[in-house]
Amino acid sequence: MTVAVTAASGQLGRLVVEALLRRAAGPVVAIVRDPAKVADLAERGVEVRQASYDDAEALDRALAGVDRVLLISGNEFGKRLDQHTTVIRAAERAGVELLAYTSIPRATENPTLLAQEHRETEAVLANSTVSHTVLRNSWYWENYEHSVVPAVESGTLYGAGGEGRIAGAARADYAEAAAVVLTTEGHAGRVYELGGDERLTYAEVAQRISEASGKPVRYQDVAEGDYVAALRQAGLDADYARVLADADAKGIAAGFLDVSSGDLGKLIGRPTTPAVEVFGAALAG
Structure with missing residues (x-):
């Protein structure tokens, strides 16, 4: 089983890759804008593929042969819905069997600015053809x-x-939970409210x-x-x-x-x- 992580050079993405390597569940693909930032991961056997959330063609190449993918929410506020949708559509075309997405607690009713694009992304996922899991991460300490x-x-x-x-936890805790979802069964269609x-x-x-x-x-x-x-x-x-x-x-x-x-601790x-x-x-x- 091949598992891919988007934004793999970021703080959460790197930790998810590390957690996947520890689990040794199969090939790991790191999808990044700048491969130079993850040269150390490549040296450890991670396959590095270059793509941004804005580039549908590059995402098609990056997701080719991928069984499961973690879509880590972007950080360009105001652009994230379009970017996330581009990744979701690429996952559909690639025949990805499971897409996990990092969202925010109670996204459907959360009134914060931060929640808006998460809520909209969850709606896109709900109407997509790819099986998915929503990881509603609370705050990182x-x-x-x-x-x-x-x-x-x-x-x-x-x-x-x-x-x-604030039900906070370390970033590494959420990364480990994502790795569990990506490498074990029974998570499709689930929405996890994750907090420490x-x-x-x-x-x-x-x-x-x-x-x-x-x-x-x-x-x-x-x-x-x-x-x-x-x-x-x-x-x-x-x-x-x-x-x-x-x-x-x-x-x-x-x-x-x-x-x-208690979902985070259970995972x-x-x-x-x-x-x-x-x-x-x-x-x-």
Whole structure:
């Protein structure tokens, strides 16, 4: 069985490839825009194929002979629906037997900016001819890596999530779950709501940062616009800062990232990675 991973040079994609290699379930194909970025994977026996989400002909070549594929959602906001649809159509033409897609919790009702293109992509999948699995990933604890050092230095973690809970996990946990879905049976037609064992408020996230650093950190809730400004000051670009602040105010505060299904732990067969471990790694390096 040949398994392909799109966006394989990205943070999640690389981890999925690594998880697939550990499972040794068959040939692994890394689909990337720039093959040079995954030369190390090629040296380990991964077949590298070049394609972007915008290039239907290249995707046809990249998916030739592929049995299962993970479509990792793109990061070009406003273009993602068209790009995802291009990949889905290529998968249909290639006769892919299963396509897994990384979405967001409760995508059909999630009101955040981030959820819109996920919801639309899920609709395209629902009407496609390819069997599919939807992986509705909650937050990666790594999403807060840019906030950990400033929070330790200032003693304050800022956000706009109120008292909402985040069922976060390490990026590697979600990658392992994707690898399980791609290499085992019984997942076609399933929608997995994936979140970590820890369901933390921002105040509790601040406590975990404090544990990791050994320094006191408290949480300060701020208005959405003020959080955008804080994220921009931390180095994020304007569009990404706006999307994250919106996710806080309309997603986290309203409970849309509080996942209690237990699906992630069931898929990977172990507890999910504690936030303090991820924050500690961010502080160490």
